Amino acid sequence: MPVDPLPVLQSTFGFPGFRGVQADVVHRVLAGENTLAVMPTGAGKSLCYQLPSVALEGTCVVVSPLIALMHDQLRAASAIGIRAATLTSVDIDQMETIKRFRRGELDLLYVAPERASGGAFRDLLSQAKLALFAIDEAHCVSEWGHDFRPDYRLLRPLLDHFPDVPRLALTATADEHTRADILDQLGIPREGMIVAGFDRPNIQYRISPKDNTTRQITDLIAETPGAGIVYVQSRAGTEKMAEALAKTGRPTRAYHAGLDPHVRARNQADFVASEDMVICATVAFGMGIDKPDVRFVAHAGLPKSIEAYYQETGRAGRDGDPAVAHMFWGAEDFAKARQRIGEVEPARQAGERTRLTALGALVETPGCRRRILLKHFGDDAPENCGNCDNCLNPPAAIDATEVARKFLSAVFRTGQSFGIGYIEQVLTGVSSERSLMNGHEALGVFGIAPSAEEQALIKPVARALLLRDALRANDFGGLEFGPGARAILKENETVSLIVPPKRERRTRGRGSSAGTAANPTGDPLFEALRARRRTLAAEASVPPYVIFHDSVLRDMATIRPSTLRALGEISGIGARKLEAYGEAFLEVIREG
Template identity: 70%
Template sequence: MDAVATTPPMDQARARLREVFGFDDFRGVQPQVVARVLAGQSTLAVMPTGAGKSLTYQLPATMLDGTCVVVSPLIALMHDQLRSARANGIAAATLTSADADWRETIEAFRAGELDLLYVAPERASQQGFRELLGQARIALFAIDEAHCVSEWGHDFRPDYRLLRPLMDAFPDVPRLALTATADAHTRADILAQLGIPDDGLIVAGFDRPNIRYAIRHRDNPVRQIADLMRAEQGPGIVYAPTRAKVEALAEKLAAASGRPVLPYHAGLDPAVRAGNQAAFVESEDMVIVATIAFGMGIDKPDVRFVAHAGVPKSIEAYYQETGRAGRDGDPAQAVMLWGADDFARARQRLSEVPEDRRTGERIRLDALAGLVETPGCRRAVLLRHFGEEPPDQCGNCDNCLEAPGVTDATELAQKLLSAAYRTGQSFGFGHLQKVLTGVEDDRVVQRGHDRLSVFGIVAADEARLLQPLARALQARGALVATEHGGLQLGGEAKAILKGERRFEIVVPPPRERSRRRGGGGEANPVGDPLFEALREARRAIAREAGVPPYVVFHDATLREMAGLKPQSLSQLGEIAGVGARKLDAYGEAFLKVIRQH
């Protein structure tokens, strides 16, 4: 009897893992997910970014009889994963509007020559594609970014709702749905929408311990982000809220930092946008400034920081966007800069949301305000949002590393809210500040506000807290900006005025003169001539192959080479990340560099 046929499936899977990907064993919940796929069971796997979601279908695809059909939301993401799969020797293809070789792909699929076929949901939901699937053997349906199927998800895509009928037409083919960002409500909706049984849910921990989280008030975003760029020399992503701000910020950051910085947004010429994205993917030090249109299509493991120049849409969106940092497991930073006007605009936009979704969006915004305003551990707030019970401190966020002061500002909040109310709820913070601190300028006197009971009731020692207090009240919705810039009462304002709610705020720290480097140490052994020589060899191979350097090997693999200095192909093949295909293709080139040192 064939020895392979008698080997347990997971032993076969581990042998294939070593052969194809160069890893000795699985990570996290990967073995549970792979075991279910190999057993033909449908599964929803919720795994953090960087936990190796794609491996859970790519590996079985090399073992199962037939093709794994992967539904993915963006062409760029498909092409990124296609390069990585092919570099590992996996027979893969994409079927998209950007592919000139679609006829060859269809023929290869019909002939059973593909392990993986990537398609977009818009194509997958068409009748013609369903008919094509009937002409070959399908081993697995893999639905990437599965939160897009749920209206409760933060990135709803209606075409994902049309996948269930497609998969129902092939009842014997298992389904694997994958996402990094789904709370309990969204998870339940994904299971229902994709026809996956409740017992098929596997939830890994959401923690990304290598990411250092920091949230700061936005006072000078160019200076603040340029400081971060000086501390983190590797690739970075900066998210800005509008196309105009993307363009302006990219130009100013390039001038301030001397680093290569490019913009990315939907308004750019498609060729320019694609070129900027390709340049970023291939670079080892570029920073890209983008709207949230950028990122889901990027499978770049060596991003060293993600900065938000304004608040994201929700905690789910924040988690996903920051999760694009440090996917290789090396230290990375996530820095958010926020202002009260971010929350003012977000709360104004709530009126444009369909009424049946408004409550959910308001809850999301309040949760985001809680993350921004917390004096406690940022990571703990994030993980509790996703239903986990983390320790009270993580030791790797700004508040854990340098605990902020907290003060009971209930009485001062009552004074500020009273001033807003007594001046007619139509003046901005600057005017209210003058009234409260007793400044008799022309506008205050002309309006008669110098005769109000709230005039001059805030002493000098309290005045420094007025601005952070106003930001906190706006973040939590107790003060709401009008369309003309005035501040009016909202949310819990009445409860605060009546003394039914305490209102604590974080005391702003003195402005820092320097920033510590994030994530707990240097990601690369800077100054090691062998490591730098290996990186240079990687660049040359990547240029010749027309792929980004990380597709050849990750930095972690090069670090292990520099440390162990293997002298033979067999020794090199023992290093994590060196699979059979890469050993054969690149092994001698890297051994030559090691021998020279």
Template identity: 65%
Template structure:
């Protein structure tokens, strides 16, 4: 039976956050924390993980210590907590008031104290915690503690002695991404009993997933920007690609900035601050960007290449639509992405190579499927979803699957007979019987595979080559050719079939695209409320969403409260925000 929070928790929920009720499993997690029981919670991004420790922090005696992996994330959460009237502080290398923070902790004046794992694992920090009551240890991004997690951080592995030094303080581990193997490892590493696991589910129904072959990257990305006017993130595989795409896409008029570890730290910080404060900016970044951003109104995430794994894809796309409004996640992939990823497997430690290969194969399955993308994602995390979701590209625009085994055998045979050293362009000419000097000089016009592909079959060769490379049946050579790999010999012998997805025509795809936003852009009151929010945010030096989310402004525009009491019943308006901003927004409503 699931736990129920006491009535005073609902009162504190409304007073602090302005919410009339808990969402999903929040109540069960909060109830366990208030009872002093340790818990590992798997909740999707945007489901309100931070509330499950912030609410107990204001209700319990002592300070909740939050271990978080990135300074930017800590400062972002600090800003939001403070806006809700929670007494919070960070203790990081970037803070100049560390002594004042430690004094405030010792004096019992903090509800929340955020620290990085590198500091939390030190003896001097343990000594500090011994000087005042600690109510809870919250370990955010807890997948970082596991070697099986997709984002392992060794310093997370050193937290156990700190936790064990305070045996009566409950532990709350939180993550959005952990498969069953990773969950078991987190429980063991942090000393949480198996019955302390709460899995909220992984579905993000407001995100529309789409995965397409990359054919003209800049054109495809430009189309995504045109369709989605709100803030967005584009993930590029290299720093050079980040710079190139930011410059090219920014030339079209939209504000587009780069972010990667090679930028000057001051420029990086400035670009990040601009993105967080913006309502329409696009950030082109490496995957280093995003975990430290608690920006709820990101309307799209686009991948200009494949992520490292399904776990990575889930986490990166999960940075879109954290406010619950519609959002879009688009991946543009190429065969060379998988070729490079399979080459990198050779550099992985022996004991991890098999699991990393499985992850890459699972990602290839997601990319190549004709089935519901969401169902593939959720099954990967151990769920049993419906066969269709109605909000991914394959559900909205069903694709066909064709048996391409015979054509794949012709292609693999040509690879073998030409010596496993030529690229697809040369192989296509051989297979379709197009003679040129290079082909005749090497005698490839005399091979049995010369001219065996018909004009009707030829357009499928690129799709088949891409599919075979994604699966590892074709692998790149050092000089850009193609060689047999994986199960190529089984395919050639007729022991394995090859099916490929046939996408709908581009014209039909483009015709069905629609923007991600549901904001009532034609409502002058909603726009006036947004302008008021923008001015207040500018005055206070905080992002607009820290004042109120768009959903709260939509509710205001619909309900048109006439008094502070009525406004206090709007979801997302807590007592602190009502006192700070209520009159300003009431004045806007009265004018309309």
């Protein structure tokens, strides 16, 4: 007789019902069917294997790519009464974990793919009953994915060795090609794929050209309370950015692979435990973070691909509250990306160019950002999402084709060996020793952009030409024609520039509603509940969100339950947490 998951959902997790496709995924798993679940971050992927681990006899083995992610999930599972353990290289209790597994005392066992693919681990699994294999971050199995991990491709023999144990692959980030590869690599039938869609409606997407990036991110921090991640493209850049942003008064940390491992671990732990810290990090940071209350993610440069952008921005607002994802880009980012494409093996270059073109379309569009993002993953999307910069404040578009042709002509006439600044001087007729020595003042392009209107467009036009691959930067910083130049010069292709509306500089508490949902009405009871949560979290040595999410505290402040039974009816409060923390929060409510 099939197991009814609802009693477990209500008693262990404290939820009255499933969200989205969770029910479909859980019912397939409980029926013993192999499944691929493609669900956006924040949609509750972990519940899809945590619930069966409680409902079914045996242990659910979870393959996860990063130790930090496993430990985050271990804390969250243990807090609601799930018997869980990790078996990683940094765990000092490995022998005890193995004994617990053999005795059937574990609901969940988290391991890395490197361990899972080994023969010794397969032998260990043969010594106890297994309920499920869950392969988290399953896009790592695909060479088409943006975060390929070779050890993931070695998992199939382990799965096939236990043919009666169902397998569940989970990912938030996989386009159609990657999804097909995951199914093939993990032996899951096509009818076993459940795609929930990719939309994260609570995230407000913003994209801006760089214009003093540090100041721009400082403004973002000023208007967005709560924890945030700033992705920086170099290790040195993370430390420099963290030092600059510390002047805002917010606690900041740097994170990159070059830090001392103890410092790196401490900085990550401080961020996870904080309610308002900003961490400046390379892209090495994030996949291992299961922190739900990140209020903003900023990119101080171009991400690797739309898939990477989606995953990195998806670390904001996992709790469902409003959040901001703001990318700051420059033409030099696209130029460097094209140079990197030239350095990869030829077989991958076409795919990398396609990814970069897709990023360019996202950056350059005057229309809805979310629409482009969702269409990339095969989702239908409305013309206007109402929650991206272009939909909230539609930009103007101006025809800059004539200036673009003048710029390309100047690049060509000067020998395709000078940078943007010099080409601008030639176009505007600024005489210099360099232009005299090169004889460029005699050229027909010298001074052909005399008006202030044209001169104001020169730098944005150069940026647009680099983005479109009509221009490329050579090894010496000079500009040369790219494959897109001819269509603009000879084939009447137009060049439109997006003129974003001016945004008023906002300060905390004044402007955007994005990222301010923690206490939207300024309720003092909510703040008192948060204070009690911080105390309990410190005593238990866990991040505050492991106790309860902000949304649960808001419900407490609104409903003001007076009994444990009434408190237990609030969504997100399961039996274990009610027993552990119920009286402490009721005390605050009574005093409020």
